[in-house]
Amino acid sequence: MMDWSWTELQALGVKAASGAQVPPAQALAFGAMLARHLADEGDEAPVLRALEAPDTIVALAHAVERLVEAASISPAGTASTREGDAGRRALLVSWLNGLPCRSEVSVAGDTVRAMLSLVEPSTRARPVRIAVSQRLADALHDLAARTYVPDSAASRAGGAGAGLMELD
Amino acid sequence: MKDIVPEPVELRNPQEVMRLARMGVMMPTRISFLRSLVRRLCAEKARITRTHWQMCEAGFGRAVYSVTLGGHVYSLVAISNDLPGEARSDRVIATAWDAAFVLFDGVPGADDIDRIAAQAPLQEAGRFGPRDLVLSRANKSVRMWDNIVAALRAGTQPDRAMIRDIGYLMRTTAVYGNGKFGIADRHLVQDRPGLSGPFAVEMLAVYMIRHFTLDLVQHVGGGALDRALARHLGIGNATGLGMAPFLVTHPVLLNNWMLARETALGRARAVPDLAPEAQAHVAGLARRAAAHLAEWHVPGPEDDSLLRTLEADWARFAPRFDDLSGTDPLDRLWQAAQGETPALQELLAALLIEAVPEAVDGLTECMADPFGPLVAPFEDTDDLRTAIARDWAWALEQDHADPALCRRFWYVSMAKLEPRLGDRFQEPGAELETPLDIARRVAALHCDLPDAPGRVSDFLALHPEHAHAVNRVAVLRRYPYAEIRDSLIAATCRPIDMLRCKLSFFGATKFDPKSDLWTRITLAQGAPLGDELSPENEDWWLPVLG
Known part of the structure; x- marks a missing residue:
């Protein structure tokens, strides 16, 4: 296992999801979910499965959109949804716990219930370090690499500072 | 505060403020991050102490400096290397530097120093831990460095004009914080006194790096720099494209910076009147701005021409500062500037903010974004x-x-x-x-x-x-100031405008654009030295060497 900072894990999660062809908003949210999920010692297996089937990530993002929308018009700020797959359910819980707003999430059977206070900040603590397995780290790096553009003569010539010689 | 903070006038429209052409002429203010950090250090009468020094006569080796801020001790570990001239490059693709730095949480032990000495010179290729708060590196301004060393060795003082024109001994080419390469996440220190503001820990590192460069050159030169000259040596920085997307990917933070700045301007404009000594202070700031512009020259002819135009425009505008009696004196100045260029307006905005410290300094507490966006969904x-x-x-x-x-x-x-x-x-x-x-x-x-x-x-x-x-x-x-109101993919987009905006919030001066893609700047020029941190020395907006 490797120890990572929250920020580097979240940032790499965003890049990995982007590399898996997940649209930008959902990739951003996936990064936040990933850091929360592993910080809470969640299972890595559903993360790896989601990255292999990026429609899962888009579907989870959509489920959260619906929950947030429903909670916003609920007098108690609550909403619920059903998710039959245990791994996806775990990711959904982490997604909700990783939102910037205050959230209380509970699971009963295959039902995920959330109380969201959309204008109050989350008070959930973040750890000093997050443990990441080599397997997940490799998967994240491999996917992230798909977003990088190889150098070309034009990019080298047009880079900031290209051709710089004077040093004062 | 209730009695001395005026209700601001209506803030400027974000459609006017959040344009690249205006962001690209912004100036540092007293709520800029380095300025507010130094103000805090001054309020605490902090002292930087050298706790470790293992440096050869030529200035290569290790040093550690510590400072107490808000009850916590932070230490800069500096590694100075013998870098061949051909390896010295400001580009982000460089792989070796004259010096590498880590700002450490606490006082490092021998093992910590050894670890940092092994990792810091590797920079992005190294691996860091949660007590490492900031990672940075810097290259010498060889011309400035050699001139000062030669002068000190000869028992004299260095070329004043060169200090005025260059203004630093070393240039940082990256200052990494917030979790990069394994260093501590911002959330680990953001609740500590003095570090709650944006980039506060990075600014602390920069200020201590400047202290190190002054110490090192005097060690190598074997003499003491005149204090006024030393004070005018800040720390340089070369910044390229890497910084620009930050303003787009952190919209709430951008909003909070701009909103604080616009609120500060609004509060200044709302000041109903000025006592005679305050009038004199504002007039003095205007003269200082003129002197600063006169000392601010850049090699690029187009950019220098813009500076000379601003200098001339400011000289033409200066008589407005002659009579600041009567009502709404600062708003009168602002209204008088409405037909002027954005560059003059933004300089004036920074001056007006400088003029009313009691009304604006508290706004630095509102410039962070510890939560992320808190937004309600659309009804339909x-x-x-x-x-x-x-x-x-x-x-x-x-x-x-x-x-x-x-x-x-x-x-x-x-x-x-x-x-x-x-x-x-x-x-x-x-x-x-x-x-x-x-x-x-x-x-x-x-x-x-x-x-x-x-x-x-x-x-x-x-x-x-x-x-x-x-x-x-x-x-x-x-968050009304969260978005830049220009296309960032247009052929006319100049990333340098985004860099100027962000760097002005850091407190940068002497912007020296090298292209539309990167710039050199100076930080902490004119700031009190490490043994001068006290409240009477915190007035260093737009420094002038004279």
Whole structure:
């Protein structure tokens, strides 16, 4: 296992999801979910499965959109949804716990219930370090690499500072 | 505070403020991050102490400096290397530097120093831990360095004009914080006194690096620099494209910076009158600004011409400061500047903010974003459409298919994992574009919205690619200064304008653009030295050597 900072894990999660062809908003949210999920010692297996089937990530993002929308018009700020797959359910819980707003999430059977206070900040603590397995780290790096553009003569010539010689 | 903080006048419209052309002429203010950090150090009468010194006569080796801020001790570990001249480069693709630094949480033991000495020179290729708060590196200004060393060895003082023109001994080429390469996340220190502001820990590192450079040159030169000259030596920085996307990817933070600045300006303009000594102070600030401009020269002829124009415009405007009696004196100045250039207006804005410390200093507590966006969803697609029509008219008016308006694309380079800017019609890689094309995305979202109102989540189920634009519209609805009102992929987009905006919030002076893509700047020029940190020395806005 490797120890990572929250920020580097979240940032790499965003890049990995982007590399898996997940649209930008959902990739951003996936990064936040990933850091929360592993910080809470969640299972890595559903993360790896989601990255292999990026429609899962888009579907989870959509489920959260619906929950947030429903909670916003609920007098108690609550909403619920059903998710039959245990791994996806775990990711959904982490997604909700990783939102910037205050959230209380509970699971009963295959039902995920959330109380969201959309204008109050989350008070959930973040750890000093997050443990990441080599397997997940490799998967994240491999996917992230798909977003990088190889150098070309034009990019080298047009880079900031290209051709710089004077040093004062 | 209630008695001395005036209700601000109406703030400037974000449509006016959040334009690249205006952001590209912004100036440092007293609520800039380095300035507020030094103010805090001054308030605490902090002292930087050298706790470790293992340096050869030529100035290569290790040093550690410690300072107490808000009850916590922080230490700069500095590693000075013998760098061959041909290896010295300011580009982010460099792999070796004159010096490498880590700001450490606490006092490092021998093992910590050994570890940092092994890792810090590797920079991005190294691995760091949660007690490492900031990672940085710097290159010497060889001309300045050699001149000072030679002068001190000869028992004299260095060339004053060269100090005025260069203004630093070393230039940092990166200052990494917030979790990069394993260093501590910001959330680990953001609640500590003195470090709650944006980039506070990075600014502490920069200030201590400046202290180290002064110490080192005096060690190598074997003599003491005149204090006034030493004070005018800040720390340089070379900044390129990597910094620019930050303003787009952190919209709430951008809003909070700009809102604090605009509120500060609004409070200054609302001051009902000035006592005679305050009038004299404001007039003195205007003279100082003129002197600073006169000392600010850059090699690039076009940029220097802009500076000379500003200098002349400021001289023409200066008589306005002669009579600041009567009511609303600062707002009168502001109103008088409305026909002037954005560059003069932004200089004046910084001056007015400087003039009213009691009214604005508390705003530095509001400039961080510890939470992320807290936004409510749209009621339905009509609500979303209304928000777009109200807040994004500038984006809807653009023809995003026009090649000139979409020529650029932002991407991350495989070689260095750094942001770059390409030409989508000339270079490969546009399919891997980083989503900074916010205006184009919001316009596309607007086109696809259904005629009949419906739930936004239903719309996004059909169009998940629009979720990013929906989020940006929601953020801008709550955070009015969160978005730059220009296309960032237009052929005319100058990343240097984004750099200038961000660096002005850091407190940078002496902007020295080298192209549209990168700039050199100076930080901490004129700031009190490490043994001068006390409240009477915290007035160093726009330093002048004379």
